[in-house]
Amino acid sequence: MSLLRCRVDGVGLLGPGLSGWAASLAILAGATPWAGAEIVAPPPALLPPTERRRTGLPVRLALAVAAEATAAEPARAGLETVFASGNGDGAIIGGILEALHDPAGIAISPTAFHNLVHNAPSGYWHIAIGSTAPSVSLGGHDGSFAAGLLVAATAVATRGRPVLFCAYDVPMAPPLDRVRPTGCAFAVALLLRPVEQAGDLLALRYVAAPAEAPPAADALDLLAAENPAARALPLLRALAARRGTALQLPLDEEAHLALKAHAVLMPPLDHAAIARLVPHQGGMCLLDRALDWTAERITCEAVAHAAPDNPLRRDGMLPAVCGLEFALQAMALHGALTAAAPQPAGFVSSLREVQLGAARLDTVPGRLRITAEALIAEARGFIYRFEVAGGGTILLSGQAAVILPEPAAWSAPRRALVTGGSSPIGGAICRRLAADGREVLVHAHAGLVRAEAVAAGIRAEGGRAQAFVCDLTDMAATAVVLDALLEQGGPVQVLVHNAGTHDDAPLAGMSEAQWRGVIDVSLHGFYAALRPLLLPMIGTRWGRILAISSISGLIGNRGQARLRRRQGRADRCGEVALARIRLARGDGECGGARDHRQPGGGGGDAARAHCAAGAGPARRAAGGGRGPRRLSHLGAGRLHHRPSHCDQRRARLSRAAQEDFGADCWMMVFRRFCTQLL
Structure with a gap:
C-alpha cells in the first residue's frame, strides 16, 4: 500500500483525568503527572433539546470531542466524517441481551433501540451541525482507532478535502465487562487536512504483519491498553511534546498501521x-x-x-x-x-x-x-x-x-538591604526600616560582629533582621552572596546604599590606591549591590533605591577631593550607569524621591540618559533622514511615539561616556598640574 500523508489541524480529547485537549497538554507532554479522575461528558449543546435528552454516554463523548476538534473550523458542516468504536453503546447492548434472556423483564425503549445502531453518534453529529456530508461508521474491535485513522487518511489523500475522525469507547455493562474489559470511557477526535507544507505531516502505511507491542512505561501506557479508542494516546503524547515518533498501531493479529510523525505540526488552538x-x-x-x-x-x-x-x-x-x-x-x-x-x-x-x-x-x-x-x-x-x-x-x-512576578513576592513582607549597615548611620537606618515592618539585611564589609549586634537589637525589639558580610569592591563575590540571600528569602525591595569609606589626603599627595579605594566602594559598590537585586525587585512591581551621600558632595572639604568628584559632577556618571540597567523613571515602578542622595532615581538627566543608553546599534538611523517611525523607548507604563533622533541621543551618550572616562583622567591630569605648581 502506498504512503498516506495528512496533517493534524485540530484535536478533541476526553478521558479519565484528561478533560479536553488544551487542559491535557501538560499531562501528555510529561510536565505534569497524570491522575485518573472520573470522566464527565457534557450535554451536547449543539443538539436541539428534544434530541439532547435521547443521547447516551457514547454519543455525548463523541460529540464533545468532535466539537472541540472543529471549534476553529468555519465550515464544519461540510466536513466528511469517520466514526469508529470497538464496543458501541455497551449499556444498551447489555440491556437488549438481558431482555432477550428474560422476556418478562425490563422493556427496551424505542430511543434505546434507535441508539443501538453503530452510526448513532455520527447521525447525532450531522443533525447537530446540519450536515449532509458523507460519513463512515466502523468497528474494528481493539484495532478500531487504527482502522478509523486509516480510512480517514485515505479519504483525505484521495479526495483532497479535510475529514473529521472520531474514535470513542465506553465500558461494557455486566456481565459482558468480565469477558470484554474496557476500563474507563475514552474519546478522541482529529481534524485531518491534506498536506500543505512539506515536513509537517503524519505518514501512514498499512503493513501485513503483526505489530510489535512495546512494554508499558507508565500509567498512560496502561490506559492505552485498556480502551480501543485510547490507542490514540501515543500519537497524542507525541503531538503534545512536539517530537517526531514512529508507531505501530495494531489493526488485528496479522496487520498493523505504521505511522510516522515527521516534525509534527501542533494542531492549532482556538x-x-x-x-x-x-x-x-x-x-x-x-x-x-x-x-x-x-x-x-x-x-x-x-x-x-x-x-x-x-x-x-x-x-x-x-x-x-x-x-x-x-x-x-x-x-x-x-x-x-x-x-x-x-x-x-x-x-x-x-x-x-x-x-x-x-x-x-x-x-x-x-x-x-x-x-x-x-x-x-x-x-x-x-x-x-x-x-x-x-x-x-x-x-x-x-x-x-x-x-x-514571583508569586510569593505579592504577599511577603518587603525586605530591605542596607549596605554599611554596621556603621552608626547604617544601624539607625536599619532600625527605622525594621520599625516600619521591613525585614532588614544588615551588611558589613568586614565587621560582622557589629552587624550582628545591630541585627540582634532589631530582633530583640520584635523585628526581623539578618547580618551578612561581603566586599562590595569584589563584584563577583558580592553577586554570589546576594544571590544566596535572594534564594533564601525572596526579592529585596528596598536598597539603601550607605556603604562608604574615606582615606583623606591632599590631592597632590594622594595615591591612585587611595583614589580608587573610595570610588570602588561608594560608586562601583552601588552597582555591585544593585545589579543582583534589580530584576527580582522589578518582578514584585514595587521598589525603593536610595544612595546616601556625604555632605562633601555639596560642600568641598580639605583632603576629600575624590568625594567631591564622586558625589558632585561624577554623579552624572552614576546616572548613566543606572540608565544602562534600566532603573530610570517608569521601569518596573522602582523609584523614589529624586535628589542628590539618589543618583539615577528618575527624571531629569537620568531620564534623558535612560533613552540614550537604550539607543543600541540596531536602532541607529543612518543620516538622521526620514525613515520608518520608531518607538524610541518604552518603560513600564510609558509609551513615547516620535521620529528617530538617534543622533541627538548618541551625542548625549557620548558626552556621558566621556565624563565616565574622564573621572579617572581628571585625577591624573589635575594631580600633575598641582605637582607642577608646587
Missing part, C-alpha cells in the same frame, strides 16, 4: 483554548488561533483588529502601536505552552527596535499574523523578538522584555 492559558480575558483576549509553535517560536492569527468593539480602539480607530498587545499575548501564550502551565500576569519592562509599517490596524484587510521568537526565557522573565503582519506587509516589529 480562542477558547488560548483564553485558558493566558492572563488576558474577555474582550482583551485578542488572539483567535495559535497555528504552530516550537520551543523557540510561535505563530498566531487574529481578526480582533477589525472588530468595532475592540477595547483598544480610540476615537474610532485602532493605532498600529496597539499591535504590541497582539504580540505580547502571543508571547504569553508561547510561555504557557512551553511551560505546560497557564501563564501568570507579567508586565513589559522595555521595548527595543520597534518599527511601525502602518498608521493603523483597523483598516488592514483579512487576518493579522503574529510571530514571536524567544531570545531569552527564564523563570523570572523573557525577551522575545516579534512581528505583526497583515495585508501583505509588516505592520509592526521589535523586541520586548517581560518580567514575571
